[in-house]
Amino acid sequence: MTDTPLAPLFSTSGGDVAARVDGLARAVDATAGRLDPALVEEGAAVVRRAGERLRLASDRTVVALAGATGSGKSSLFNAVAGIELSAVGVRRPTTSWAMAVAWGDSGTRELLSWMGIAERQQMSLTSPLGSTTDDTNLDGLVLLDLPDHDSTEVAHHLEVDRLVQYADVFVWVLDPQKYADAAIHDRYLRPLARHAAVTMVVLNQIDKLPPEKWDGALQDVRRLLAEDGLAGVPVLAVSALRGDGVDDLKRALVRRIRDKQAAGMRTGADVEHIAKAFEQLSGDAPAIGLTDSDRDQLVDTLADAAGIAAVADSTEKTLISQAVAATTWPPLRLIGRSKSRAADDGVVAARVQRPAVDVAVRDVAEKSTIGLTPSWVQSMRRAVVVPNRDLGDVLDSAMASTGVGVGRAPAWWSTVKAIQWVALAATVGGLLWLLALAGAGLTGSTSAPTVAGVWLPVILAGVGLVVGLGLALVTTVAAKSSARRRARGVEDRLRDTIAEVARARVLGPVDAELAAYDQARRGIAQALGRNA
Template sequence: MTERPGPVARAAEKVFGGERSDVATRLDGLSEAVEAARDRLADDVLDPAAALAERASDRLRLSGEHTIVALAGATGSGKSSLFNCLTDLELAGVGVRRPTTSWALACSWGPDGAQELLEWMGIPARHQVSRMSMLDRSSADTKLDGLVLLDLPDHDSTEVSHHLEMDRLVQYADLLVWVLDPQKYADAAIHDRYIRPMAGYSDVTLVVLNQIDRIHYSDRERALGDVRAILEREGLPDVPVIGVSAHRGDGVDDLKRELARRIRAKASAKDRLAQDVAEAAQRVVATGGRADIPGLTDIDRQALDLALLDSVGAPQLVEAVEASTLRTARRHTGWPPLRWVGRLRKDPLRELGIDPTGSVASLTRAVRPSIGHVQRAQAESAVREIAEKAAVGLERPWRDAVRNASVRTGDDVVRELDDTIDRIDLGLSRTPVWWRLVDVLQWLAFAAFVAGVGWGAVELASRVAGWEVPEAPVVVGFSLPLLLLVGGLAVGVVLAVLARVTVRASARRRAQRAEAVLRRAVDEVAQEKVLAPLQAELDRYERYRSGIVRALG
């Protein structure tokens, strides 16, 4: 089946040249995972991921032609001077006029500007400027068309609002440029709070050692090497480190060339979003996991059915049906004198206080009390056991969801089984035609036997009394009374023997039909009340897992 792109992917296809991008697939996966995990994982786990997915979707929708570059640094790092140097304008106040950067400034390059993008980031119009109408004397390899440059508030400002504004805008940047100064390039404040925690974003990170003109020429490479060593220890070994002097212009063209290369590649936005999605997905995975679980097997389902069959007394019911069928059939097909003897033995169903002509409902109502509470407790135990098997490999939130589904169904399944079994009619009151036919033949044979016995007795009595009686007819060489007696007895016995063999097979078939009906009924209840809710939770987890796997790439 071909995977259809989601709304994020469709937006990305429009933005990034009509091609389905990896970051779009990841975003769709993250959104799907968040949706599937809602009410299963905690909101404080899912809400940041959902917010990221929404923000990233908006970013893809708004513009793929611009690269957002954020200059971040401490007070006195020369960040605002570098901003002015890159823009060739005196936009940001520096020095005594603006001792700390208290608000973000934005400058965009290109004929189309980036007003909608800047409004989305929450940059006020008075803090925006576009260079689309200004002459740009830069060489081809340093042209910055498509750049949106942000001068962020100082990270070490004493104003809480400045920290909040910087933390907010860092999330929007496609490329982060950390501006360090020679005196404080190893300052723990920026490294511990920002650079080290964002080690996973090394592909969209640059480090600028500003004010390099304050370092003697012979010591510059050593200073740059120190910065690279610090970054390597922090997990960012491949981050470019560029030495510049915003005051004299040293290295500024190198920085512009690096920025221009990133802008032309149009990879920074996608790389940043991809890493954002991966980080968000990893935070969700830490709670929800991503294991490929075995789920429920046919053996698990069969074990549940067997336990539920035991809980309704199905084995006892099947045995009672077979025994009762044998008893009833023999009353219809047996030799009449033997039937009268058999009536002295108790019917297995009547022993339970059941009308043998009734439905399975009457059977179950009588059999269930003999089962007791232990077997019924086993049904609830079987539901809990299959829930535990379904939850194997799941992290705790998903295990709890599966268990809760089984708890909700544990009581219902027993009541539903009772109601379902009570509605079943096994047709025990129906008498097969062949029973009736054999019954007629048996009575005819018995009548012949009785006639033969009676006729013979009359003849014998007459002779003893000396009465004259006509001779009995002779048939095929035998006296008719004797033929009736022997023939009636022989036919009755043969019919009884043949019927007994056939009745056993018939009783087994009826018991098997009863068992099949009970199994189907129990299986339907198990499917509706137990397996379907559990499978729904597993399917939901699979949607979550599939989304997370795509989000992680």
């Protein structure tokens, strides 16, 4: 997931609608696997339909005639076409399948095939039949005669539900006797109120009412439509049988065809509707996320839980013991041998406190989702908390592979050790010489080389002792300083290891979720025509 805008789905034919669909596509991509799968799939379906529709004959306007059995829908279809294309009356009391007629054939066949209308149900009028005025010239129109929405055949109203998703303009055909029927209002008109801009209503068979009742019937239809959320939708009185109002309907359709906005308006309404559902579930507030302090705190907590301070302290003590054992005066080394052996094996192994690790991971997940909706909180837990139930084991393994490097002895230890043996040899040699002189003194006179009036064996023994003890003192101080540096190095390496694990297993997934949220938020805003 990145913040780089996706390539536009459409060319200039898409215009602003293309940008909004692109925004929805970004939101769908970001929320897949994170939000309600049904909503994400619905959003993906809108994106797919929009992309396909605006690529296929975008200069065509698809108008669907929909209505109940007996509303005269098919008669109206024929009246608009100017020729009997759809069977009516006793030969076809209900419309069993969608019929389509297109004025002009450019790109229409591919468009209708995409809509799932079989070739045998497609017809084309390459030119208006008979004389026609410019304001009733229907070039560019694709007119559908849908099955009856109230048919007892389930397949019929399922086909209506399917094709309603594809139409650019809806013309709902009502009749004077059943225009208040709840079936069409509850199932179609009210749910499709968001498409008011591309909706028209025809009160057909108006000839069945006395002329003085026409206005009252039309006003009542408008009242019911307003209750459905469709106030202001054009309502036309038509008699398909006598031809009353048919030209008015054609003119209204021509206006839709000429402005070439119907497909975009329909798509825009679909995008806005689903984008609002995404916004309600996903939210629109910018994520606060994690501060640098939060990230450092996670590493500190994991380091404490892993006990790296204890490991470093143990390492320091072991290094001091080993250094003293290796560089001190040999007689002192013999005295402290048992101690140094214990210290050699005394580095404390890491013992990760798993409950503390689990709490730290949960805390980070909760902090990162402050201000986000429950859906994103749950998504963050799935992405961060659930996969890290074994994080304690991962830290154990990572620290074990890092090692503390206690076994590597510095080169200066060997040099000091050699000097100490020379000092010991001088001391022992001087003492043995003095013992020999003392034994010789018992049997006669004794003599030995002198330096500045002091016997050489005395100088050897004294210098050896002073050098050995003095060097032992100096090397102990140096060993402690070196041990502290190396222990800090061990602690730093272990901390770096923990930080790397934290980034890979915790902070990386957190950032990925926050990036997905930000992409979703920006995509939703773009789909709604707003700035993020």
